[in-house]
Amino acid sequence: MSEVQELTKTKEKPLWYVVFTYHNAEKRVEEHINSLAKTEKYDGLIIKAEVPVQKRTVSRRGKIKEIEEKIFPGYVFVKAVMTPEVMAAIRRINGVAHFVGGGNEPVPITPEEVKRARIQDDLSEEFKAGDTVMITDGPFENFIGKIIKIEGRKINIALSLFDREMGIDFSPEQIMKIQ
Incomplete structure (x- = not known):
């Protein structure tokens, strides 16, 4: 595992x-x-x-x-x-x-x-910029990335796709913080 x-x-x-x-x-x-x-x-x-x-x-x-x-x-x-x-x-x-x-x-x-x-x-209590998170729902499920910024209920996460860093927005229900 x-x-x-x-x-x-x-x-x-x-x-x-x-x-x-x-x-x-x-x-x-x-x-x-x-x-x-x-x-x-x-x-x-x-x-x-x-x-x-x-x-x-x-x-x-x-x-x-x-x-x-x-x-x-x-x-x-x-x-x-x-x-x-x-x-x-x-x-x-x-x-x-x-x-x-x-x-x-x-x-x-x-x-x-x-x-x-x-x-x-307030998402700032749970997540902050720089945190490593895992996507738990949607087409990017099980991808791991870093939080770039938080705007309201949208969390922008940098994911590595095709050897490029891309910022994609997710809702807090779709991600999980990894210690």
């Missing part, structure tokens, strides 16, 4: 999951998960947690104020590689009720659901 095949089997891609929390515990759970993400033990496994909010203008007692309102009260979105250790660490957080999904296993949400939830999926 080649080194590339071993990397693809051992390295999973971080996906978005949803955690149901107790009443008004979203911010505390989000902060705790983000602090876990910064620890060495969960580096690369937990990317980030987010509570989607929207700004709203309201009038209270004759004054106009702009407030932040939770879009999904009671839910925290977590981007992580869901290993048993990560699941256990998140479940142990005070304020977490359970993962959203079928049975005991959390179910990842689709990229369309991430967009609908208005989550800012």
Whole structure:
């Protein structure tokens, strides 16, 4: 078995999951998960947690104020590689009720659901220029290249084709980082 095949089997891609929390515990759970993400033990496994909010203008007692309102009260979105250790660490957080999904296993949400939830999926946290990546989908599947630049949700990758370097755009779902 080649080194590339071993990397693809051992390295999973971080996906978005949803955690149901107790009443008004979203911010505390989000902060705790983000602090876990910064620890060495969960580096690369937990990317980030987010509570989607929207700004709203309201009038209270004759004054106009702009407030932040939770879009999904009671839910925290977590981007992580869901290993048993990560699941256990998140479940142990005070304020977490359970993962959203079928049975005991959390179910990842689709990229369309991430967009609908208005989550800012910042690729700079996961990928950066100069990273070596492997293409996991499309006509260039199993090709290895280096990230040239990231523009929004497009990642430009240098691939060697016919002894020439060519920059080709991919979406984040089509690539996997190689350590």
